[in-house]
Amino acid sequence: MIMTAFFHYKSTKRLRLLAENPFDLTNKDTLTPERIKKLVAGSCGFKLLFGTERVDENILKGLEDLAQEAKVIEKMKKMQSGEVMNQIIGFKSENRAVLHTAVRDFFDNPNHSKETKLAKAEVDKLQNFIEEIDRENKFEEMIVVGIGGSELGSRANYLALKHIRKEGRHVHFVSNVDPDDAVQAINSSDLKKCLVVVVSKSGTTLETATNEYILRNKFKEAGLNPNDHFISVTGKGSFMDDPGIYRNVFYIWDWVGGRFSCSSMVGAVMIAFTFGFDVYMEFLRGANAMDKAALNPDMYKNLPLMAALLAVWNHNFLGYPTYAIVPYSQALQKIPAHVQQVEMESNGKGIDRHGHRLDFQSCPIVWGSAATNAQHSFFQLLHQGTEIVPIEFIAFKESCYKQDIEYKGTTSQEKLISNLFAQCLAFASGKKSDHPNKTFLGNRPSHIILGKSLSPYSLGVLVAFFEHKTAFQGFIWDINSFDQEGVQLGKVLAAKFQKLFSEKRSGEIKEPYPLGEAFLDILN
Amino acid sequence: MIMTAFFHYKSTKRLRLLAENPFDLTNKDTLTPERIKKLVAGSCGFKLLFGTERVDENILKGLEDLAQEAKVIEKMKKMQSGEVMNQIIGFKSENRAVLHTAVRDFFDNPNHSKETKLAKAEVDKLQNFIEEIDRENKFEEMIVVGIGGSELGSRANYLALKHIRKEGRHVHFVSNVDPDDAVQAINSSDLKKCLVVVVSKSGTTLETATNEYILRNKFKEAGLNPNDHFISVTGKGSFMDDPGIYRNVFYIWDWVGGRFSCSSMVGAVMIAFTFGFDVYMEFLRGANAMDKAALNPDMYKNLPLMAALLAVWNHNFLGYPTYAIVPYSQALQKIPAHVQQVEMESNGKGIDRHGHRLDFQSCPIVWGSAATNAQHSFFQLLHQGTEIVPIEFIAFKESCYKQDIEYKGTTSQEKLISNLFAQCLAFASGKKSDHPNKTFLGNRPSHIILGKSLSPYSLGVLVAFFEHKTAFQGFIWDINSFDQEGVQLGKVLAAKFQKLFSEKRSGEIKEPYPLGEAFLDILN
Secondary structure, eight states, X not given: OOOOSGGGSHHHHHHHHHTTSOOOTTOTTTSOHHHHHHSEEEETTEEEEOTTSSOOHHHHHHHHHHHHHTTHHHHHHHHHTTOEEEOOTTSOOOOEEOOGGGGGOOSSSOOOOHHHHHHHXXXXXXXXXXXXXHHHTOOOEEEEEOOGGGTHHHHHHHHHHGGGOOTTOEEEEEXXXXXXXXXXHHHTOOGGGEEEEEEOSSSOOHHHHHHHHHHHHHHHHTTOOGGGTEEEEEETTSTTOOTTTOSEEEEEOTTSOGGGOTTSHHHHHHHHHHHOHHHHHHHHHHHHHHHHHTTOSOTTSOHHHHHHHHHHIIIIISOOOEEEXXXXXXXXXXXXXXXXXXXXXXXXXXXXXXXXXOSSOOSOEEXXXXXXXXXXXXXXXXXXSSSOOOEEEEEESSOXXXXXXXXXXXXXXXXXXXXXXXXXXXXXXXXXOSSGGGOBOOOOOEEEEEESOOOHHHHHHHHHHHHHHHHHHHHHHTOOTTXXXXXXXXXXXXXXXXXXXXXXXXXXXXXXOHHHHHHHHHHO | OOOOSGGGSHHHHHHHHHTTSOOOTTXXXXXXXXXXXXXXXXXXXXXXXXXXXXXXXXXXXXXXXXHXXXXXXXXXXXXXXXXXXXXXXXXXXXXXXXXXXXXXXXXXXXXXXXXXXXXXXXHHHXXXXXXXXXXXXXXXXXXXXXXXXXXXXXXXXXXXXXXXXXXXXXXXXXXXXXXXXXXXXXXXXXXXXXXXXXXXXXSOOHHHHHHHHHHHHHHHHTTOOGGGTEEEEEETXXXXXXXXXXXXXXXXXXXXXXXXXXXXXXXXXXXXXXXXXXXXXXXHHHHHHHHHHTTOSOTTSOHHHHHHHXXXXXXXXXXXXXXXXXXXXXXXXXXXXXXXXXXXXXXOOSBOTTSOBOSSOOSOEEEOOOTTGGGGXXXXXXXXXXXXXXXXXXEESSOSSOOOOEEXXXXXXXXXXXXXXXXXXXXXXXXXXXXXXXXXXXXXXXXXXXXXXXXXXXXXXXXXXXXXXXXXXXXXXXXXXTOOGGGHHHHHHHHHHHHHHHHHHHTOOSSOOHHHHHHHHHHO
């Protein structure tokens, strides 16, 4: 009856036994400086410090075996070489390649695929476009209209690189169909200096189409021709592939999923305009370096693989239903929201790649926010609550602006890093006390992703890290991480409600929808 | 051995039995328009629609009994009348009253306590201060320096009311000890037009003191006297209670917890400056109205009580470890972060009020973000993932700016509300299909908090709603929701790391800390 692969691997069975007695982080004799220094993996300038995870040599060996049994490196190679990975075998499904890596495969050992050529042509178009915009010297602002995969990654990247923004250039994002979202962007923009980038692969996303309509009206009201200001990023042949109404059209393809698209033209136009074309290329170079590292079978040199295995250990074997992502970096404040989308939309699935219902838990709930703020918010629960939450910390040795001063013996950056390491140890070791309220049980696992500084290159590395960490988890669980059928039902019902609103206005309800009318009655 | 109260109430035992067979939301014969219309509670202009929760009459009766057995209304009365509620009985603890309701008890049936008089005196001081600032006509910007309870609620309120901001006035928040946070605020401010409000009850919060130091230096560098620009909100007698270096000092007291303080002077100075003193008073009037509603033993007229009981049902009886808070309102985008703090810092506890370790799960993980954006991010998992996540939706009939246009038959606001109702029904009813990937299991519970529009008054109502929902859950679990001992261990260890940084610089390590040095070695 049960046909799914994951819980039936030899390594899985062994790991379940090992999980009955995970490494004890509260024991001072075994949580040693040597352990902290030894349990470190590394790729592309980042280190992963996992001495404060509940793993020992046996468990790490078990996780290594799991990676092999689940053939994750083989699957990653297939993915990066363009095999059809987005499918439910035996059922009608999207049947697509998954090639977000192709849009940045221009550096060392490229795949020379037709997809890479298509992507490179767009990059060249973008370079010309940016040169033209710079020559015109007319545009200072950008409004990005898009939602979900067409927005979250870009917004996170914008905030991450804000410290190297070109003088005077800034960006607004309009995403929500809530009319207030567009109004706020319009109110704080000087439309005549404003480029609008409308992003939708299908060209039919309701929120995006609605907000574009609102914006075009505002441009007209201001006596401006929207066609001189609006750019589209869309699939070839979509409604938005129309040079008649957009001054430029950039392409994306069905082999780049929305949540994996921030290094494609979806994110590129914003990055190149705001920070410079060279910054975009550096960002791609970083992402590409991590793509190559993700092919390394040695998990100590393959950061996304190590992180995925630790995540699976915590979630499926130790049974923790959520994990928190906590950057000790204000510039990464939106990364938790981006990763939440990448992981939860990819791996929030109930069936495997063959259509069998899962007999184990797939994606955990991913949540979190920047620290030290988070320390003053939800860390109380993480330390003393009844729910154990593994944490993925991210930090850089250096601050972005490198403007810092010493106060009471340390710089702010040193205070920040002190807090990071302190929390990591506090969660692990806990503290005994005769006072029940001053007791910390410890054994709350975490690890740290540590880099030198936040640059276009290292941001690219990080973005690819999270993409591949997500893919590896999907490979381990044997699910399709690349579709999103779960959003369809809501769309269908929303259309019914919209029809109801529209028909109510016209006074004639053609298709009665009593359950819908009950809600509308309460509203009115 | 087990001494905690919660799991030993008669009603708890009965609810555990009822949880074996919760209401089936996928049955079209029982999820009817009549049910949707009937299962509605209301307070202070808000409705709570809970027809899509997995409850029936028996279960609701059980929850009502639980509220009575746990004496939650009695405890709420005690809290609002100033009894010592912040304590661990039999152990050394803070032993304080919990009187955030006193700072707004100036309207109907006030308590006439000494705390209310103290609070009213600050409100009067604030009114004079704002009149003075308006007369001076010199300040247009404000930088709020604070973290956790001194920042999150204020930031959420600022965004919620942004649509009625006074012409030209705007606010920056500096909270993180990451030096980039202060730099960004400074770079985007005109210091000579800038008031700085430094908020710390103790006057010693590390992040806040550090950021204040950085800011004072910048003012001096700009040739300005910080003492003309800086205001403090602090406890009487703290380091920051110093009219010599602050142009004004406003007081808070130890009977107002940080996370419950956004209606006190902690949030008041920002609101009154940015939106007007009258707006602050309206906000207080709304919060006070909800305080009074929270005393109503009828759970159908006591929104925070009903919401708390539904939350406990989902968490403790149906076993869901998290819940998502999803406002269909861009203006409420920071409310999830605020509520996350209020609930998780209050109820993320491992012992009861008598110091016994809990034998049940206290606070769930609270997370979420604004929709419709969230629909394009993590809703895939909510619909089809293996983890069931109850949802608290919040929405208003009207948009904030009331600037809206019709596109394809509906306004944006109608599209927004259509999506809300559609999601609520889709989660509940699910959808059967022969295609495993198009199958939605349904029975994913949610409810909607629905108001007419977002105003100072309704925002005050909402803020108090979340405060009391949190307190009621703590009363049901019999825990102390009003301290935060769990943040102490991290502070102690952070100080050790800071010492290490400082001593490393001076070249002489006085107190060896090998575990700490292991981390610093990896950093360098």
